[in-house]
Amino acid sequence: MIEELRQVDDSVLTSLVDLRRERDALRQRLARMQESASQVSAKVLERVRRDYETRIAALEGKALPLKDAALATFGRLKPLHDAAEEACTTLQLDQEEIDLRHSLGELDDAEHGLRTARLAETLRAARERADDIADYLTRFASAFDSPDELEPAGTSQFDIPAATPLPEAETIDPAIPAPALATSFGEPRDDDGTLMLPPEAPPPTEPPAAIPASPPSLPTPLAAPVDPVEPDDPYSGRAAQPASSSLAAQPEPEPRARLEALDGDLDPQTYELEPLTFIGRTPENQIRIYKPAVSRRHAQITESDAGWMLRDLSSENGTYVNGQRVTERLLADGDRIQFGTSRFVLRLTT
Numbered sequence: 344m345i346e347e348l349r350q351v352d353d354s355v356l357t358s359l360v361d362l363r364r365e366r367d368a369l370r371q372r373l374a375r376m377q378e379s380a381s382q383v384s385a386k387v388l389e390r391v392r393r394d395y396e397t398r399i400a401a402l403e404g405k406a407l408p409l410k411d412a413a414l415a416t417f418g419r420l421k422p423l424h425d426a427a428e429e430a431c432t433t434l435q436l437d438q439e440e441i442d443l444r445h446s447l448g449e450l451d452d453a454e455h456g457l458r459t460a461r462l463a464e465t466l467r468a469a470r471e472r473a474d475d476i477a478d479y480l481t482r483f484a485s486a487f488d489s490p491d492e493l494e495p496a497g498t499s500q501f502d503i504p505a506a507t508p509l510p511e512a513e514t515i516d517p518a519i520p521a522p523a524l525a526t527s528f529g530e531p532r533d534d535d536g537t538l539m540l541p542p543e544a545p546p547p548t549e550p551p552a553a554i555p556a557s558p559p560s561l562p563t564p565l566a567a568p569v570d571p572v573e574p575d576d577p578y579s580g581r582a583a584q585p586a587s588s589s590l591a592a593q594p595e596p597e598p599r600a601r602l603e604a605l606d607g608d609l610d611p612q613t614y615e616l617e618p619l620t621f622i623g624r625t626p627e628n629q630i631r632i633y634k635p636a637v638s639r640r641h642a643q644i645t646e647s648d649a650g651w652m653l654r655d656l657s658s659e660n661g662t663y664v665n666g667q668r669v670t671e672r673l674l675a676d677g678d679r680i681q682f683g684t685s686r687f688v689l690r691l692t693t
Contacts, residue, residue: 355416359409359486366402369395370660377666399684403635410487410635417483417493420476427473434466489659491639600644600651602630605679605686614687618646622682623656636660636683649673651689653680660684 373395380388438459445455487493600616614630621628623640632641638658645652651674655662663681664672674680676691 355409355412356482356486359406359413362402362406362409363486363488366399366406369399369402374668380666396684403684406635410492413483413486414493417480420479424473424476424480427469427476430469431466431473434462434469438462438466488635489638492635599692600646601690602680602687603690605688609685616644616646616651620644632682632685634683634685637685638683641682644674650675651691658683 373392376388376391376395441450441455441458441462444450445452450458483493602614602616604612604614609632617629620630620643621640622630622632622637622642622644624631624633624637625639628640638656638660640656641658642653642655642662645654653662653664653669653672653674655670660683661668663669664674665679674689676689678689680687680689
């Protein structure tokens, strides 16, 4: 075993796997509980559901620091595995080169055999190294809900924001003369960079006309009427109040649809819906829920002629409306929607 693998703390992965199994068992009980909804009172169902959800949240909170430690170790091992695989590829190319030189007569049989034996031993050691690291990386995948959690995403310490594409260069026609260059302050310059000064004005032939004592009065531009403001009354304590005006500020209209969080740990608590709203764990979603139970792109809500349509985007932990797992559902005001373990209520305004 290589030195890097001897330093890996196996207890972190073991604890993560145990926590995941316990959490999945509680999720399965929650799913089976829906089948007994007609046989048990609503209060009992709500009590048991809250108990399971509280225990699931506690397990997820307990797993977070372990996941951080596991991801840090994974971040160190992944480049080692890539380097080991690259070394194996390089050695295989070296063997092809030796075979080619032997076929061209540059290397005799003895030299070819000696070099091939050396390369085979080196390749065997490199392959063992790559396979050992790959086995550990497979254990990391079993400790997480999805391989996506091991990939750089979102705004965490492994996030890599998408690069902004540069604008395409403008095609310059050589037949068209280039305009005069300008500095950052707007002074025009010639093709060779020389500052282009305006031509000197000819000297006046006649003395300028006398400046009138007072300029002619100009018409006053029309302006919007200003509401008069009464002065403060120091005796009555009443502050100055503007007169009523038709230009008074109007309150902003409420959004047509919004999701209100039912879990206190979500921030913000209210999310306005756009005509096409994506919900998921990564920043490219309009509604971001940074929780392990939420997929990178979990679901979408679309405004249509029929109303607001909810679609699950093949999420691992599912999307629920009023306690039932759905793939697609037309929503109504007051519907309780759950993405993974995060709960919301839909509010529609007319």
